[in-house]
Amino acid sequence: MASLQTLSLAHLPPDLAVHIALYTDLQNAPFLRDQLLQGNPDFEYALIDASVIISTTHVLAAVFRAANDYLNGRLKSRNVHSEIVFSLGANNNIAQSLRTFGIGPTSTTLLAIKLATTPAITPSTVSAHLASSVKGTAVAFSDATLATTADVGKIRKVYKLGGVGGGGGDPKGKRRRKDGSEEGSGGGGGGGGGVGTAGLDGEGERRELEVAILGLMALRGAV
Amino acid sequence: MIALGLEGSANKLGVGLILHPSKGDAAQILSNIRHTFVSPPGEGFLPKDTAKHHRSWIIRLVKQAMKEAGLRVEDVHCICYTKGPGMGAPLQSVAVAARMLALLWGKKLVGVNHCVGHIEMGREITGAQNPVVLYVSGGNTQVIAYASQRYRIFGEALDIAVGNCLDRFARTLRISNDPAPGYNIEQLAKQGRHLVDLPYAVKGMDCSFSGILASVDILAAKLEANHGGWMDETTNEVITREDLCFSLQETVYAMLVEITERAMAHVGSSQVLIVGGVGSNERLQEMMGIMARDRRGSVFATDERFCIDNGIMIAHAGLLAYETGSTTALEDSTCTQRFRTDEVFVRWRE
Amino acid sequence: MELTNPAPPQPTPLPPPFTHASPPPTLLTQGAEALLYRTHFLSPSHPCALKHRPAKPYRHPILDKRLTKHRILSEARTLVKCRREGVSVPGVLALDAEGSGNGSGGWMMMEWVEGRTVREVVVEKGKSGEGLEGLMGKIGRAVGRMHEVGVVHGDLTTSNMMLRPWSASVQNGTRVMNGDGDGEEARTVGEILEGEIVLIDFGLAVQSLQDEDKAVDLYVLERAFGSTHPEAEEGFQEVLRVYGESYKGAKVVLKRLEDVRMRGRKRSMLG
Numbered sequence: 035m036a037s038l039q040t041l042s043l044a045h046l047p048p049d050l051a052v053h054i055a056l057y058t059d060l061q062n063a064p065f066l067r068d069q070l071l072q073g074n075p076d077f078e079y080a081l082i083d084a085s086v087i088i089s090t091t092h093v094l095a096a097v098f099r100a101a102n103d104y105l106n107g108r109l110k111s112r113n114v115h116s117e118i119v120f121s122l123g124a125n126n127n128i129a130q131s132l133r134t135f136g137i138g139p140t141s142t143t144l145l146a147i148k149l150a151t152t153p154a155i156t157p158s159t160v161s162a163h164l165a166s167s168v169k170g171t172a173v174a175f176s177d178a179t180l181a182t183t184a185d186v187g188k189i190r191k192v193y194k195l196g197g198v199g200g201g202g203g204d205p206k207g208k209r210r211r212k213d214g215s216e217e218g219s220g221g222g223g224g225g226g227g228g229v230g231t232a233g234l235d236g237e238g239e240r241r242e243l244e245v246a247i248l249g250l251m252a253l254r255g256a257v
Numbered sequence: 258m259i260a261l262g263l264e265g266s267a268n269k270l271g272v273g274l275i276l277h278p279s280k281g282d283a284a285q286i287l288s289n290i291r292h293t294f295v296s297p298p299g300e301g302f303l304p305k306d307t308a309k310h311h312r313s314w315i316i317r318l319v320k321q322a323m324k325e326a327g328l329r330v331e332d333v334h335c336i337c338y339t340k341g342p343g344m345g346a347p348l349q350s351v352a353v354a355a356r357m358l359a360l361l362w363g364k365k366l367v368g369v370n371h372c373v374g375h376i377e378m379g380r381e382i383t384g385a386q387n388p389v390v391l392y393v394s395g396g397n398t399q400v401i402a403y404a405s406q407r408y409r410i411f412g413e414a415l416d417i418a419v420g421n422c423l424d425r426f427a428r429t430l431r432i433s434n435d436p437a438p439g440y441n442i443e444q445l446a447k448q449g450r451h452l453v454d455l456p457y458a459v460k461g462m463d464c465s466f467s468g469i470l471a472s473v474d475i476l477a478a479k480l481e482a483n484h485g486g487w488m489d490e491t492t493n494e495v496i497t498r499e500d501l502c503f504s505l506q507e508t509v510y511a512m513l514v515e516i517t518e519r520a521m522a523h524v525g526s527s528q529v530l531i532v533g534g535v536g537s538n539e540r541l542q543e544m545m546g547i548m549a550r551d552r553r554g555s556v557f558a559t560d561e562r563f564c565i566d567n568g569i570m571i572a573h574a575g576l577l578a579y580e581t582g583s584t585t586a587l588e589d590s591t592c593t594q595r596f597r598t599d600e601v602f603v604r605w606r607e
Numbered sequence: 608m609e610l611t612n613p614a615p616p617q618p619t620p621l622p623p624p625f626t627h628a629s630p631p632p633t634l635l636t637q638g639a640e641a642l643l644y645r646t647h648f649l650s651p652s653h654p655c656a657l658k659h660r661p662a663k664p665y666r667h668p669i670l671d672k673r674l675t676k677h678r679i680l681s682e683a684r685t686l687v688k689c690r691r692e693g694v695s696v697p698g699v700l701a702l703d704a705e706g707s708g709n710g711s712g713g714w715m716m717m718e719w720v721e722g723r724t725v726r727e728v729v730v731e732k733g734k735s736g737e738g739l740e741g742l743m744g745k746i747g748r749a750v751g752r753m754h755e756v757g758v759v760h761g762d763l764t765t766s767n768m769m770l771r772p773w774s775a776s777v778q779n780g781t782r783v784m785n786g787d788g789d790g791e792e793a794r795t796v797g798e799i800l801e802g803e804i805v806l807i808d809f810g811l812a813v814q815s816l817q818d819e820d821k822a823v824d825l826y827v828l829e830r831a832f833g834s835t836h837p838e839a840e841e842g843f844q845e846v847l848r849v850y851g852e853s854y855k856g857a858k859v860v861l862k863r864l865e866d867v868r869m870r871g872r873k874r875s876m877l878g
Contacts, residue, residue: 043649045624094649095701102624106707198691245698245718249687252702252715256680452669461761461811507667514665515640522639547665 037172038161043094046101051150053160056084056179057170063141080118084143085185086135086192089177089244093145095251096121101149114149124193124250134192143183144170198246258334258580262572265311265351266343266371267395268294268302272318273569274326277576284381287326289562289569290318299431301424308346315354330362337575340368341596343396348592356590367575368585372397372598375532376408377577378570383557385530391517394533395420400462400520401598403606408598411520412462419509420535422466426505429477430498442502443538449503451494457508462519464512473505510541514548527554537564577605619661622711632657641810648700654719655700661712679704679713685758685812692756695749695805720805722772726765729836732800742800743845749804751853754860759820761811763828765835769805822863
């Protein structure tokens with residue numbers, strides 16, 4: 035499929051390529067999840083529910099972290115692909131992160147990521163395998179498509195970021211939170227910026243949220 | 258010109274005679290002798306006993322120094338003494354002796370800041386031009402750099418001095434105070450292998466040692482209760498008193514090197530000079546050397562003759578002041594327990 | 608005696624994975640414990656700052672690892688907290704507090720902050736002396752916001768504050784989105800004071816609610832102003848005035864500052 039993208043992340047060895055495909059209208063989430071649960075070696079991917087991914091930077095930061103830990107022989111989970119899913123999390127609970135960010139039986143969007151840890155993993159092998167295994171609509175892996183698949187309310191809840199960026203990057207907006215109007219996060223409602231709205235305010239909010247998430251991922255529980 | 262220097266701010270009584278040749282040549286040490294009051298293991302030196310020690314030895318030491326130097330009274334230009342900082346009673350006993358000699362011989366008095374004495378002697382002996390100075394002893398922990406006629410304190414211990422921390426831990430372990438508690442800790446530390454976790458207390462260029470002492474004292478009590486060794490839960494290693502001495506040294510010296518490096522980066526200097534009694538510790542010198550090497554700089558230190566309190570440094574710093582016209586009138590020849598390094602106007606430097 | 612001979616110049620090597628970065632990171636500053644580089648995050652179009660804390664060979668390796676890890680995490684924690692609570696600081700992009708294990712130390716990548724340091728701005732502007740009041744007010748507000756959320760910087764100087772042009776903060780709130788990556792714009796003299804204060808370098812920061820700690824923070828800044836910008840010293844009153852109005856506890860801290868000033872840095876030394 036033409037929609038598979040192969041990138042190399044800055045600073046990582048060029049041969050450690052990152053193959054990424056994004057799907058909407060996913061039809062066979064239960065099957066894919068079963069392959070992971072059974073530990074089918076053909077399905078060693080990071081299979082991520084795209085609704086909890088806010089941007090390309092968000093997910094690639096997790097890839098970067100997992101790859102760095104992989105290169106340093108410091109994986110905490112089974113392999114570098116489960117480590118990518120674990121690296122999306124803001125704490126050290128591996129099972130919880132796999133549950134939160136990994137594909138679930140009801141997932142309708144999917145981000146499939148494969149790291150070229152051996153020379154046998156090439157764009158054509160990955161592409162062919164995904165084409166035969168994933169039933170869904172392949173779309174471009176980009177900030178624009180992720181903006182349509184992301185569930186910002188859910189993301190805020192997952193990272194416990196109820197108030198961040200709620201005012202769309204306006205400093206006065208952040209002060210509003212102090213008044214309590216948006217306090218008591220936890221709830222999925224999120225900020226007043228409006229979920230999924232385009233335009234400058236939505237853009238500023240998304241970026242503020244993204245940077246808060248990257249910080250939490252980097253700390254991973256060491257808060 | 259020739260100066261007599263008398264030092265007795267702590268448990269060492271030192272008498273020294275120095276000659277500054279006319280213009281530019283290196284100072285000559287004519288004599289430098291010392292007598293130390295050593296307290297029994299498990300005890301520190303008390304002011305009263307220390308002062309008594311100084312009173313009973315000072316005449317002998319001055320006579321011996323004059324004899325060693327082959328000097329007559331008329332050769333001496335001034336009498337220099339430690340004005341402070343230090344312990345009150347010992348300081349007083351030496352100040353009284355200095356006044357007596359000044360009156361008896363008809364010489365001018367020069368009161369000297371003890372810390373400045375260490376710095377100037379260190380510079381003279383090592384040839385370090387404008388170093389960052391780490392002054393570490395039983396009473397002082399300071400990181401100092403010179404700027405416009407003052408030795409400015411960039412960082413210091415906020416509670417007890419590093420030497421005091423080591424001395425008190427030696428008392429906890431009932432290590433001998435002869436020749437010095439810190440020296441004996443250093444010998445034990447050489448046999449230590451395992452690093453135990455101790456607090457590390459650096460804040461900017463300042464540091465503190467009382468929390469570390471409290472922690473290592475607790476571990477020492479644990480050692481006592483377990484007949485000389487216990488198993489560290491995380492490493493499964495048997496921890497001994499040697500390990501505690503080792504861990505204490507590694508921790509406190511790392512702190513000292515860190516604040517020194519910060520001061521060097523701050524003032525843009527590549528030279529370090531270590532002075533004060535703790536400065537004779539070989540591990541501290543080694544660590545400082547590694548740090549300085551990595552900064553493409555160099556470290557200077559003196560041996561125990563000059564590191565440990567002595568009379569020659571008082572004579573030297575006093576004579577520097579005397580040569581620029583500074584003397585201390587008899588009625589001002591007091592001493593003081595508190596006397597900050599940066600209070601001294603350094604007239605003799607550019 | 609001299610104990611060491613100066614070694615030949617030998618730059619501190621970059622830690623993995625930055626050893627083969629292309630283009631290579633540019634060294635900006637080298638402090639006592641950290642080196643600051645400009646590099647990029649996941650792609651060359653995403654500029655970032657890289658702070659490397661190299662291993663200190665003079666320390667026992669166990670102690671060294673413990674301190675490096677603790678300091679990287681502590682700095683990141685403070686930045687993340689500030690950012691979440693709306694204080695303008697660079698966001699944390701990634702970190703490795705343990706390094707690659709062979710004495711490489713640890714590192715942290717942060718958002719790149721466009722603009723110039725307040726120090727540079729004041730030095731340039733100070734000659735004419737005009738128009739600094741607005742900038743002073745912004746500094747007071749920025750420090751006040753940070754104190755309000757319970758963070759004390761520990762090393763407040765005009766070199767640790769950036770003035771980020773408004774245009775850059777809108778475009779590069781998180782990163783440069785579209786290509787050129789260079790926020791340097793043509794400036795007219797009147798425009799150089801426009802922008803937002805971003806506080807940087809939280810290497811010595813602590814989380815504290817104590818008035819004393821906050822007052823000392825202000826005192827350090829006041830001293831730094833006095834020594835670096837004697838011509839702008841009067842302007843510091845405006846920093847304090849706006850600080851005093853920036854949050855509820857600020858007035859008490861200003862009162863405390865008077866005590867700290869009286870005391871100075873002086874502590875009497877016991878011998």
